[in-house]
Amino acid sequence: MRAARSLRYLRSALRYPVHNYSTSFVKCRSTCAPASAYNAQLSTILRPVFMASRVLSTDSTKVVGGDVSKAGPLVEYERRIAAGDLVDGDACQVGTLGKLQRLYDELVVSADDCQLDRYATPEKTVRSGWFWYRLMPQSSYSPVKGLYLYGGVGTGKTMLMDLFFDQLPSNWRKRRIHFHDFMLNVHSHLQKHKGVSDPLEVVAGEISDEAILLCLDEFMVTDVADALILNRLFRHLFSNGVILVATSNRAPDNLYEGGLQRDLFLPFISTLKERCVVHEIGSSTDYRKLTSAEQGFYFIGKDLSSLLQQKFKQLIGEQDIAQQEVEVVMGRTLKVPMGANGCAYFPFDELCDKPLGAADYFGLFKSFHTLALEGIPKFGLHNRTAAYRFVTLVDVMYENRARLLCTAEGSPQELFKNIVTISDAKHTAPRTSSRSRRSDDSDLCVDNELGFAKDRTISRLTEMNSKEYLEQHAEERQLSQEVTNRDAMEV
Helix, strand or coil, rough: EEEEEEEECHHHHHCCCCCCCCCCCCCEEEEEECHHHHHHCCCCCCCCCCEEEEEEHHHHHHHHHCCCCCCHHHHCCCCCHCCCCCCCHHHHHHHHHHHHHHHHHHHHHCCCCCCCCCCCCHHHHCCCCCCHHHHHHCCCCCCCCCCEEEEECCCHHHHHHHHHCCCCCEECCCCEEEHHHHHHHHHHHHHHCCCCCCHCCCHHHHHHHHCCEEEEEECCCCCHHHHHHHHHHHHHHHCCCCCCEECCCHHHCCCCCCCCCCCCHHHHHHHHHEEEEEEEEEECCCCCHHCCCCCEEEECCCCCHHHHHHHHHHCCCCCCEEEEECCCCCCEEEEEEEEEECEEEEEEHHCCCCCCCCCHHHHHHHHEEEEEEEECCCCCHHHHHHHHHHHHHHHHHHHHCCCCEEEEECHHHHHHHEEEEEHHCCCCCCCCCCCHHHHHHHCCCEHHHHHHHHHHHHHHHHHCCCCCHHHHHHHHHHHHHHHHHHHHHHC
């Protein structure tokens, strides 16, 4: 039996309603005046309306014995359509929802075989830890394959995975985590097991004891240390029955492209494709850019330190500004030049020109919900490492739904103009003069990983300065404050 349904984009994916897109990036000269030319250019981007109608097979909703599932991401999607909570979306996302629904149904049917129930006590549970595995090695691959979702920026990968994860039973052994955070945890656990013959096997055992279903968001490999351990780590995880659901901007074959010692990473790609169904989200629409952006704190121009500090002081109110220190990982700390009322102030070079990484940024946003960042430069060959750190910083901020105030030398697009992929570089139009070409291209940075990552960063910076994002941030802060006040009254 097949039924035609009206398909709409899942608004809760973005957590905001969809609006016309305009810019809040403000260019400042001697006075802080709107960048009319830039605004005019971006205001031409109007909200497209996507209507789609597809025939969905009930095969994706069958569970057992012909009974139709009454739960799962696609079922929840349709429930919200019926409730009028959704706006129109494209068929690419709906096709992905079908893949996620089929995975959900397979997991429900095979929950016992996959040992998903954390409270169940099957016969081999008492010997499922890494210690017993070392005494009596055994392979226990899951009967269910995972899912690897990849596609362009802003196409809803994270939203779709979150919709899937939120429908899973609460008693299942599951975990949803950003890939950066996941790898930080892995390296931290490896430090604890120094001296063991195979610490990766121990860490994999600990991970699989906690979660059989592992959902990793933003799978992106840029660090050689990560690349060299992923194959062995996931070989142990998959052998322990772990099921992987991941999102990424890159197809599996393009992961860690051009990286150091990539030949040692290639077996991981083969293992990944063997243990996961690979699905591309083909949408060309960046839904983050369909938000309105009328109340952001992104100021373009030079010599705007006083303006940024003024905005910073308005946010912290009457609280005193002081240098602070936050704990990171493994006993390390990060100094915050100025902090108060959950807001931190950094010059760009203090946060992105020093040897810091995702661990430092995650530690920062465990203590602060707002960052004022002064002096973001345009990126190129001369500051490629800083560009990588800035991309990671934006990823961590977005994951933590943090608020950004900043001054920059250009719009997000202008900041990354000189960062290109190899393919982009090959298609660069030749200059009429070799001298002008040398001058124009002297700071051109040809870097595949950074070239792909820049699109995600531009997209996220746009959304983070939108009215919807900032309103949600304010609501979450108000709710958090109410909870804090209530707890204080109960003490």
